[in-house]
Amino acid sequence: MPAGTIALTINSKTVTGSGTAFTTELKVNDFVVAVVGGVTYTLGVAAIASNTSLTLNTAFGGPTTSGLAWTALPNQALVGITAQVASDTARAIRGLNYDKDNWQKIYSDVATVTVQRPDGSAFTGPSWGYMANQYTTKVDKSELGTAAFRDVQTSLSDATSGRAMLIGAFGFGGVPPYVSNAATLPTGACSIFGYSGSNTDPDYTTRSGAGINMGNGAGYIMQVYVAAGGANLMARVVNQSTGNRSFNTLWGTANTTVDTNNFIKRASPIARLTNDVSQMQPDFAVDEQHIVAGLVSVNAEAEGVSAEKSAVGVYLVKGAVGLADEGWTLEVPQDINGNRLCFVELDTDKEGVITVSVFKRRFDVGSAMIVAGEPMDIPEGRWIDLRLQMPEDSVWNTRMREMEQAAEGEQ
Structure with a gap:
């Protein structure tokens, strides 16, 4: 704080000092700072007359006062x-x-x-x-109920109670887990499984397929299994304490055929041979489940087989390698009394072409047997059932191999 006090007069540029040293503490363009009535005044110095007198740049605008303490403010400091x-x-x-x-x-x-x-x-x-x-696209968690607070499965096979399922868990919504035998299936969880194993496995009739597994948690399992291609639908109940049980095959349109006499027979590749397709009823093609090719209606396993007529009562069936190696091979139409309506002879050449020859029935007195008589066409509106053996490269066999390979690749 500079020495002395100052006096200021309203509307006057003159500042009078008492005990001050203006010439040493101030320079022109420096500033005198004083507080008058609680108001701070910063007054620019225009000229310094002596240690006790100086002139301001502008007249003082505050009230006249004296005995004021004051502060010297260098111009450089104020500019800064x-x-x-x-x-x-x-x-x-x-x-x-x-x-x-x-x-x-x-x-x-x-x-x-x-x-x-x-x-x-x-x-x-x-x-x-x-x-x-x-x-706008987010779900209010309160709308999820208790699901918003559930823990998620730690794996696709995690069966911990109360956990939220992952996509693909137990085979739902994704590629199912594959097994090579039923012993690897969980006993306490419901699941969808795929099978890919040896075709000699006694529990399964094909090398690949898919099924539903339902366990009660106490060692009992109910399984429904569909073989690749849908040819076989099977079911069983397993008691794991006593071992697996063989499947019971369910019979339906995929693995049976209704023969010309309305009897259900086990079906493999089947061809229904007739003389005139236009004269046949809708059941000839099993409600369009069979494929009509020439004079035959064939099921999916016999796709690629066709037939033509070469003479009265003579028909050529092509596309197979002959008749089935085992089981039934031929069914001839009968009347309501069970009498056959014709006599049929079959012959297969080295190319696998089956010649079906149809004759009128004749009783041979000498042998006391029914033998071939005059050639005749297959009776109108009826057919002859043929159970065939298909080549390895048939449409069905090729499709089955591709499905098995795809199943093995997904494991």
Whole structure:
């Protein structure tokens, strides 16, 4: 604090000092700072007359007073303070502008935005519009009920009670787990499984397929199994304490045929041979489950077989390698009394072409047997059932191999 006190007069440029040293403590363009009535006055110095008298740049505008303590403020210091204040003000205004721009982006944009931080760094994040749009597609967790608080399975075979299932768990909604024997199936969980194993496995009749496994948790399992291609549908109940039990095959249109006399027979590749397809009833093609090729209606396993007529009562069946090696091979149409309506002879050449010859029935007195009489066509509206042996490259056999290979590749 400079020595002495000063006196100021309203509307006067003259400052009078008492005990002051204006000539050593001030220079022209420096400032005198004094507080009058609680108001700080910063007064610029225009000239210094002596240690006790100086002239201000502008007349004092406050009340006349004396005995004031005062402070000398060098011009350089005030300029520096002013410059710093200006810099701080500019910085504050820039920050305010950044702040308004940041909020404008956050309020108005519908995507992510980049905002400026006070330290000059930038931050990129979502705007309110973006977040609002995201919420429109989100599920209110309260709508999920208790599912929102469930733990998720730790694996596709995790059977812990109360856990939320994963896609593909136990074979549901994804590729099912594959097994090579029933012993590897869980006893306490319901699941879908695929099978790919040896075709000599006593539990399964084909090398590949899929099934449903339902266990009660006490060693009992109910299984339903479909062989590749859908030819066989099987079911069984397994008591794991006493070992597996063989499947019971369920019979249906895929593995049976209704012969020309309306009897159900076990079916493998089947061909129904007739003289005139146009005269046949709809059941000739089993409600379109059979394929009509020439004079035959064949099931899926016999796809590729066809037939033609070469003479009265003579028919050529092509596409197979002959008649079935075992089991039944031929069924001839009968009347309501069980009498056969014709006599049939079969012959297979080395190319696998089957010649079906049809004759009138004749009783031979000498042998006391029914023998071939005059050639005749297959009776109108009736057919002859033939059970065939198909080549390895048939449509059905090729499809089965491809399905088995695909099943093995998915394991």
